Amino acid sequence: MPALCLWLALLCAGPWMAAGKQEAVLYDDLGHSFSLAGPPRRIVSLAPDITEILFALNLGPRIVGVTRYCDYPPEVGRIEKVGGLVDPSLEKIQVLHPDLVIAFRGNSIGIVNRLRSLGSPVFVLNSGTSLAGVLEVIKRIGRLTFQPESAGRLCRELEDRRRGLELALGNVGNTPRIFLSVPGQGFWTCGAQGYLNDLIIQARGVNIAGGIRRRWLNLTREQLVRENPEVIIVMAKNLEAFRSMRDRLLSDARLKAVGAIRTRNIRFLDEDSASRFGPRLFQALEDVARILHPERFPGGL
Amino acid sequence: MKTPLKKPVLLLALLALLALTIGLSLLIGPAPTSGRDLWNFLVQGDKTYATIFLDLRLCRVILAFLVGACLSLSGAILQGYFQNPLADPFVVGVSSGASFGAVLCLALGFQTVVLGVPVQSLFAFATGFALVIAVYLLSQRKTVFKVETLLLTGISAGALASSFTSFLLFLRSDSFEQAVFWLLGSVQLADWRQVITIAPQFLACLFLAQWLAKDMNLLVFGDEAARSLGSPVERVRKAYLAAATLLAAVSVSVAGIIGFVGLVVPHGVRLLIGPDHRYLFALSSLAGGVFLVACDLLARTLLSPTELPIGIITAALGAPIFIYLLHKRT
Numbered sequence: 001m002p003a004l005c006l007w008l009a010l011l012c013a014g015p016w017m018a019a020g021k022q023e024a025v026l027y028d029d030l031g032h033s034f035s036l037a038g039p040p041r042r043i044v045s046l047a048p049d050i051t052e053i054l055f056a057l058n059l060g061p062r063i064v065g066v067t068r069y070c071d072y073p074p075e076v077g078r079i080e081k082v083g084g085l086v087d088p089s090l091e092k093i094q095v096l097h098p099d100l101v102i103a104f105r106g107n108s109i110g111i112v113n114r115l116r117s118l119g120s121p122v123f124v125l126n127s128g129t130s131l132a133g134v135l136e137v138i139k140r141i142g143r144l145t146f147q148p149e150s151a152g153r154l155c156r157e158l159e160d161r162r163r164g165l166e167l168a169l170g171n172v173g174n175t176p177r178i179f180l181s182v183p184g185q186g187f188w189t190c191g192a193q194g195y196l197n198d199l200i201i202q203a204r205g206v207n208i209a210g211g212i213r214r215r216w217l218n219l220t221r222e223q224l225v226r227e228n229p230e231v232i233i234v235m236a237k238n239l240e241a242f243r244s245m246r247d248r249l250l251s252d253a254r255l256k257a258v259g260a261i262r263t264r265n266i267r268f269l270d271e272d273s274a275s276r277f278g279p280r281l282f283q284a285l286e287d288v289a290r291i292l293h294p295e296r297f298p299g300g301l
Numbered sequence: 302m303k304t305p306l307k308k309p310v311l312l313l314a315l316l317a318l319l320a321l322t323i324g325l326s327l328l329i330g331p332a333p334t335s336g337r338d339l340w341n342f343l344v345q346g347d348k349t350y351a352t353i354f355l356d357l358r359l360c361r362v363i364l365a366f367l368v369g370a371c372l373s374l375s376g377a378i379l380q381g382y383f384q385n386p387l388a389d390p391f392v393v394g395v396s397s398g399a400s401f402g403a404v405l406c407l408a409l410g411f412q413t414v415v416l417g418v419p420v421q422s423l424f425a426f427a428t429g430f431a432l433v434i435a436v437y438l439l440s441q442r443k444t445v446f447k448v449e450t451l452l453l454t455g456i457s458a459g460a461l462a463s464s465f466t467s468f469l470l471f472l473r474s475d476s477f478e479q480a481v482f483w484l485l486g487s488v489q490l491a492d493w494r495q496v497i498t499i500a501p502q503f504l505a506c507l508f509l510a511q512w513l514a515k516d517m518n519l520l521v522f523g524d525e526a527a528r529s530l531g532s533p534v535e536r537v538r539k540a541y542l543a544a545a546t547l548l549a550a551v552s553v554s555v556a557g558i559i560g561f562v563g564l565v566v567p568h569g570v571r572l573l574i575g576p577d578h579r580y581l582f583a584l585s586s587l588a589g590g591v592f593l594v595a596c597d598l599l600a601r602t603l604l605s606p607t608e609l610p611i612g613i614i615t616a617a618l619g620a621p622i623f624i625y626l627l628h629k630r631t
Contacts, residue, residue: 068607083331087489087608091357095332095349110419110490117492118356 026144029105029126032116039146040100044093047085047104049127051076052278053138054102056154057147064096072272072280090114100144104277127277130198134281135159158282162202165289168296169204176292178205179219179229179260181245183236183271187219195277203289205231221254232260233291235271242268267291308580311573315587319366322594326362327354329598331605356493364491365597365611366590367499368552369562373589374503375548376563377570377582378510378541381517383448386571389564390549393455393542397462398432399425399553404466404480408473426554432458433546485610486559488597495555502551506544507586513537514578521576561615562589562596565623572626592619 025035044065045051051070054063060075065082082092086108101122103112115122123144125137135155142151180196182188190196191214200207208227236242246266255261269287273280290297332353342350375390402424413420436458440450470480516537519527528534567585574580596614603609
């Protein structure tokens with residue numbers, strides 16, 4: 001029985017098995033074990049999501065390499081770029097002497113394996129399917145970087161923001177049907193398995209693609225007309241990109257029957273905060289909630 | 302036709318080019334290094350520079366050389382085999398079969414590594430080879446085996462496999478980016494294990510090709526004539542097809558589909574030295590290796606630290622050289 005309890009306790013601890021007091025052994029999302037002897041001092045981040053989380057944990061000064069897509073916060077500009085998501089330069093990473101490389105889903109698995117075989121300590125994280133998953137990733141990075149307290153603090157802050165929003169929304173009666181337009185050719189949006197679907201639900205909206213078991217998918221005009229969204233939220237890098245997508249939707253004669261297009265209810269959402277699996281996702285949550293239920297936020301949030 | 306270039310001249314020129322491209326490839330990279338760093342590494346054995354110079358750059362150069370040599374030799378064999386200058390290593394469907402296997406692996410999410418070899422490479426190798434065997438058996442069902450039937454069956458089967466590949470890519474658009482990188486070819490992930498896998502296969506095939514080169518020279522006069530001159534035509538054909546397929550499949554499985562090398566390099570070498578296969582095979586291999594090392598050098602330095610797929614460079618660099626040769630020497 002005690003053995004069973006211990007086993008259950010370990011199971012609940014999940015990937016956070018600690019072997020010994022000093023040396024923590026973690027398992028990454030590819031199942032590789034990872035032991036850290038001390039706080040990492042030279043971190044390479046292979047995704048903008050990771051970079052933002054590291055900065056949010058005040059680890060900016062310890063980052064020695066990022067991708068060319070890492071552009072937030074602005075201080076990231078002075079950090080060495082090691083390449084892109086699928087094609088980071090092995091050489092550049094090697095000369096940076098990292099004691100921790102954090103990779104993300106979307107990085108080429110070949111690169112990750114090659115880095116590991118060259119002796120770089122790589123930790124691979126998967127993005128989750130919900131906002132709670134962000135907190136999970138933050139906590140794991142906190143653990144990995146010996147900053148569990150500040151990770152805990154950040155998670156509590158974000159959770160408080162989410163709860164505040166929940167209170168503000170209260171029991172809103174109407175849940176508008178929305179089409180969340182993700183950048184890309186055609187009409188890309190997120191399906192049931194994407195974390196943005198969770199974001200829409202928490203902002204008290206209904207994702208018109210929420211019944212489709214995919215992460216991302218490209219809707220047809222037929223689907224748009226049939227699902228008839230009341231609001232279209234366009235994720236865009238800037239207002240210019242937003243306007244061009246809005247004009248494309250408004251001028252498309254085949255979409256005239258869509259409610260949101262008839263009422264010109266097309267709104268802007270900052271792509272960077274919504275497309276990165278990091279703390280700014282909670283800002284995006286508030287933005288979407290404000291778009292869907294403006295009456296609940298008379299004086300701003 | 303001008304008089305063929307002297308073989309030793311071409312050999313020396315290629316060796317000089319090889320030395321030059323290897324030297325440059327070792328010194329140039331995203332991590333700034335100088336000749337002094339190389340010297341310091343050679344004298345003192347600095348560990349970081351050991352990784353950069355040996356595990357990353359040298360390993361990559363050798364792999365690029367071997368892949369280029371394999372593709373070029375495979376093309377040289379098949380151009381002789383089909384008596385057709387348009388033949389290349391992928392003509393009987395190896396590349397389409399192999400890319401189907403690789404993309405299938407991506408689509409199914411298989412990412413494991415078996416005995417140090419990514420399962421994706423194994424898939425690519427197996428499907429590429431299986432497709433050619435199927436094509437061969439299909440074209441043999443008629444009582445007489447005809448080379449044209451093999452060629453046409455190969456092209457059709459390749460088209461079929463390509464359509465499956467496109468279908469998979471369409472279904473799993475999230476793995477698209479990685480698949481594209483693979484479909485355009487790259488030696489970015491070179492490691493010593495790949496070098497060790499590919500080197501003996503290349504050497505064995507080169508040995509076989511050289512050994513049978515006289516028979517290949519006879520095939521130029523037609524199968525009947527070659528047979529009457531005492532050449533075991535069927536066995537020679539089988540051996541060459543197997544070798545060419547093996548070479549193409551193994552290079553695709555480590556580096557993806559790198560086009561143009563296998564078509565242009567052997568053809569160019571033939572324009573320079575004439576059609577004697579005893580020299581054509583060896584010199585084509587060498588030229589293909591040098592060519593791919595040069596292309597890889599450009600692929601990784603032009604937009605550094607971003608790497609271009611090598612297939613873009615092979616076509617961009619190879620086509621003008623080839624057109625020049627065609628006009629100059631015919």
